[in-house]
């Protein structure tokens with residue numbers, strides 16, 4: 001491919017992800033806003049790390065991981081017209097250089113901050129998920145979706161709190177328990 005750019009961390013700034021609630025599907029965004037408002041009114045601190053992830057970004061993250069850490073052949077990765085990346089690096093004589101190819105993909109993995117194999121499609125690419133850190137001190141004076149005050153005095157004082165997860169579900173913001181910061185419209 002003539003116009004391709006070799007893989008490497010330069011790619012990571014392309015197709016940036018969003019941390020704005022405005023980039024979620026409108027219905028889900030409304031649910032998230034209501035839940036966030038209740039959290040803040042109750043005394044919680046919330047920091048949103050990610051909402052929408054462009055499919056192109058998910059593609060790059062997925063395949064960078066596969067080449068760097070799963071032994072995938074850098075010459076055998078599906079091509080996408082909108083993403084002119086060359087995963088296979090070559091040496092000065094034009095021979096495939098697998099070690100350099102894997103190192104370049106690993107540099108992308110580090111720049112993205114990936115710790116687990118990323119999926120090609122997820123609730124983030126579908127605008128249906130939010131990653132956020134939630135914390136508070138003392139008792140969280142949280143109102144549920146019906147407006148009822150339901151103070152949370154039990155721990156942990158994080159997004160993994162069982163009572164918090166139950167109240168969040170009432171707002172239509174559901175926890176994926178094994179992924180600490182991750183909430184979505186259906187818990188996936």
Ligand SMILES: [Zn+2]
Nearest residue numbers: 129130131182
């Ligand atoms: Zn997530």
